[in-house]
Amino acid sequence: MAESSGPDAQSSNHKPEWVDVSKLFQSAAAGMKVGQLLLHEQSSLQEAMSAVEMLDPKMDTGVGLNDVLSAQEAKKAKKLPVASSLNSNNISAIMDKLLTAELLFYDGCSLHQTVLSCYYIHDLNNVDDPLLRVFCQVLLRRLLLLREKIIASCIGDDEEFWPHLFGFKCNLPEDKAILNAAKQAEDKAQSKAPALVPRLRANRLLLEIHLAFERAMKDHSQAPAAFSDAAALVAAAAPLFDQIQSSHVTEDTSIEKVFNPNLWKRFATTAPPRPIRWFDFTTAIGAWKAQVSHLGDMCQQLPMCTSVSLLFNLCDDMLSKKADLVVRAQLINCSCSNMRVVPLKGLPMTEWVQQEIIRFGGSKSVFTAECRDFFIYGARGIMRRLRTILANRSRTRRRLVHCFEDSSILITDGETLDEKQVPIALRGVEEGPRYMSRWALDWTLEEMQQWLLVGFELQVYEQYEYPIIWWYLDSLTGNRLQNQAAVLKYNEAQKHKLKALRDRRNKGPAGPPAPPPPTYHSLELEMQFGLNRAMVFVMALLVSSKKMELEPPGALSSAEARYYRRLTPFIRITTPGLANYRSYQKSFLEDLLKAPATELTKRALQHFSEAQTAIGKLLKFTEPAPSAAQAAELKKILRVCVMNGLAVGKWNPATSGPATFDFSTHPHYPVLDFPPVK
Numbered sequence: 040m041a042e043s044s045g046p047d048a049q050s051s052n053h054k055p056e057w058v059d060v061s062k063l064f065q066s067a068a069a070g071m072k073v074g075q076l077l078l079h080e081q082s083s084l085q086e087a088m089s090a091v092e093m094l095d096p097k098m099d100t101g102v103g104l105n106d107v108l109s110a111q112e113a114k115k116a117k118k119l120p121v122a123s124s125l126n127s128n129n130i131s132a133i134m135d136k137l138l139t140a141e142l143l144f145y146d147g148c149s150l151h152q153t154v155l156s157c158y159y160i161h162d163l164n165n166v167d168d169p170l171l172r173v174f175c176q177v178l179l180r181r182l183l184l185l186r187e188k189i190i191a192s193c194i195g196d197d198e199e200f201w202p203h204l205f206g207f208k209c210n211l212p213e214d215k216a217i218l219n220a221a222k223q224a225e226d227k228a229q230s231k232a233p234a235l236v237p238r239l240r241a242n243r244l245l246l247e248i249h250l251a252f253e254r255a256m257k258d259h260s261q262a263p264a265a266f267s268d269a270a271a272l273v274a275a276a277a278p279l280f281d282q283i284q285s286s287h288v289t290e291d292t293s294i295e296k297v298f299n300p301n302l303w304k305r306f307a308t309t310a311p312p313r314p315i316r317w318f319d320f321t322t323a324i325g326a327w328k329a330q331v332s333h334l335g336d337m338c339q340q341l342p343m344c345t346s347v348s349l350l351f352n353l354c355d356d357m358l359s360k361k362a363d364l365v366v367r368a369q370l371i372n373c374s375c376s377n378m379r380v381v382p383l384k385g386l387p388m389t390e391w392v393q394q395e396i397i398r399f400g401g402s403k404s405v406f407t408a409e410c411r412d413f414f415i416y417g418a419r420g421i422m423r424r425l426r427t428i429l430a431n432r433s434r435t436r437r438r439l440v441h442c443f444e445d446s447s448i449l450i451t452d453g454e455t456l457d458e459k460q461v462p463i464a465l466r467g468v469e470e471g472p473r474y475m476s477r478w479a480l481d482w483t484l485e486e487m488q489q490w491l492l493v494g495f496e497l498q499v500y501e502q503y504e505y506p507i508i509w510w511y512l513d514s515l516t517g518n519r520l521q522n523q524a525a526v527l528k529y530n531e532a533q534k535h536k537l538k539a540l541r542d543r544r545n546k547g548p549a550g551p552p553a554p555p556p557p558t559y560h561s562l563e564l565e566m567q568f569g570l571n572r573a574m575v576f577v578m579a580l581l582v583s584s585k586k587m588e589l590e591p592p593g594a595l596s597s598a599e600a601r602y603y604r605r606l607t608p609f610i611r612i613t614t615p616g617l618a619n620y621r622s623y624q625k626s627f628l629e630d631l632l633k634a635p636a637t638e639l640t641k642r643a644l645q646h647f648s649e650a651q652t653a654i655g656k657l658l659k660f661t662e663p664a665p666s667a668a669q670a671a672e673l674k675k676i677l678r679v680c681v682m683n684g685l686a687v688g689k690w691n692p693a694t695s696g697p698a699t700f701d702f703s704t705h706p707h708y709p710v711l712d713f714p715p716v717k
Contacts, residue, residue: 107304110161119158120296122168127232130171132288134238139323145364148315151303173224174242176217181246185365192368194430237282244276252369256376259385263342270338277331284324333362337370342382347395347421349666354428356668367429375422388418400526401474405460413452420446436493440608443486447612449479472529477522488515492707503588506578510627513571514618520564527555562657569650576643579631584692647684679708686711
């Protein structure tokens with residue numbers, strides 16, 4: 040259609056007249072070739088790409104809009120059932136579908152397709168059934184609270200958890216009033232509709248759990264009590280979901296008028312949201328039970344996270360249990376808030392960084408006022424890594440690149456501070472402890488190591504790349520081990536000097552200092568080094584015996600080009616820098632591949648055994664003792680070491696076929712198997 044023009048077209052009283060020009064357009068199109076464009080002189084392809092195709096249901100959100108009634112229109116047209124006319128089975132079915140819709144929202148579906156597809160949610164004041172109204176108020180309060188927490192945690196997709204609600208307004212009473220009304224509704228349902236009691240109670244308890252977390256975040260001094268209250272609420276909520284499932288109404292067509300899957304069209308959305316597939320109720324109940332169980336684990340273990348390593352171990356434990364987005368977001372928010380450590384009653388994160396440097400082997404004597412910025416950047420690095428590792432795995436790997444790029448800058452700052460710790464007269468003669476730069480180096484190398492290991496979870500590596508990956512992991516852990524050993528050796532030497540000075544009766548030489556005692560961190564590095572070094576020898580064994588290829592089929596690029604392509608992110612950092620291809624070529628391709636198979640087998644078994652020994656010492660360590668999550672992780676790795684030692688010990692080049700790599704026991708360290716040649 041086109042608007043006609045005339046002398047009075049611009050007058051205020053002019054009414055536009057529309058003329059159908061479809062035939063003119065069709066005639067013009069018939070004379071054009073496929074792929075030809077007819078553009079106005081001011082138009083551009085960029086504008087054409089951003090245009091919305093009118094009347095296309097996939098692009099135009101206005102298609103079919105007149106057929107979708109708002110809540111007020113549906114009520115006025117008497118197409119929306121009056122809530123008071125519903126029986127207990129109808130209300131039960133509505134509650135169950137709302138609980139399922141809430142889970143779909145946490146799974147990444149649009150809020151307008153899930154909970155806001157229910158007409159009652161849009162006008163709670165006119166829901167005249169008190170039980171259903173209170174249920175919706177509690178659910179909506181919890182939903183909006185968790186939506187804020189997910190956005191604050193920075194681990195959800197921006198397009199899934201929009202910071203605006205497209206005109207949806209929610210006027211809810213205060214939390215205390217909502218909870219009191221919920222408790223009264225439970226008492227009323229005891230006699231009126233017993234099947235609704237577990238739904239009302241579970242709904243209320245879930246809100247109270249997250250309000251307890253909110254209390255811990257707002258008043259850090261109350262964090263231990265808040266976590267204890269949340270644990271009690273979790274214990275009360277856990278058995279209710281079985282009761283809900285047992286009383287679920289499998290078929291209830293009366294609620295079809297209450298939910299409209301196209302209600303999102305009445306909101307100012309820019310584009311149609313993605314299609315969704317609703318969970319069946321059994322799956323939804325399983326998801327709720329898992330979420331409550333994980334929240335209970337978090338309540339119990341988070342107060343015991345007195346160090347960064349313990350917190351990261353708890354994160355790994357939650358990831359291994361496949362904790363959902365709500366649990367991971369709350370774990371972030373309840374760990375660190377406003378640059379303070381919530382479980383430690385609001386300890387400033389800068390002090391947490393100092394504790395980590397001391398655990399690494401540093402000393403408080405080097406903490407001066409000049410270190411303030413270093414501690415602040417270190418605290419931000421902890422927060423950044425926490426948000427990184429609790430995101431989904433693909434996002435974790437992308438963010439880790441930015442993490443170790445930023446952490447590498449901290450190494451340079453640490454070197455500047457370390458240099459100031461050495462007296463001017465001794466600079467260039469005595470190295471000094473270098474606590475700051477060595478801790479920052481260890482932190483950076485660990486993030487680089489994590490980036491490589493997450494690649495196994497995402498299955499981004501081909502088998503011909505395994506030698507490169509394991510060789511580089513061995514290089515990173517070796518550097519970390521040497522870095523830690525240098526700090527411990529320096530500390531032991533300083534203790535030895537002080538002892539010699541105090542013992543004035545000893546006029547002769549004091550003798551060499553004793554070897555430094557192992558720390559928990561150094562034993563962890565020994566375990567990782569033993570396991571990675573053993574895998575390097577296994578790779579060499581397989582390649583030298585022609586059981587593994589080093590080249591992809593039909594390779595079009597050189598091995599050196601593939602090496603740098605796979606490790607591209609490491610090129611962008613100056614410190615510690617990328618180990619060049621020549622180092623890999625010399626140590627692996629030339630030296631190890633020329634060694635006899637018996638020697639490679641022997642060395643692999645030796646390093647698997649060293650890793651087992653380190654794990655045994657870690658499990659018996661007392662100060663600090665490993666947490667439950669750490670002990671579980673160590674036992675998984677111990678199982679990998681034992682099974683791989685047995686497999687490599689039985690390996691025979693004549694009868695053993697190509698290796699298989701099973702990552703089901705541990706996501707980063709595979710269990711090896713050498714099936715016999717058929």
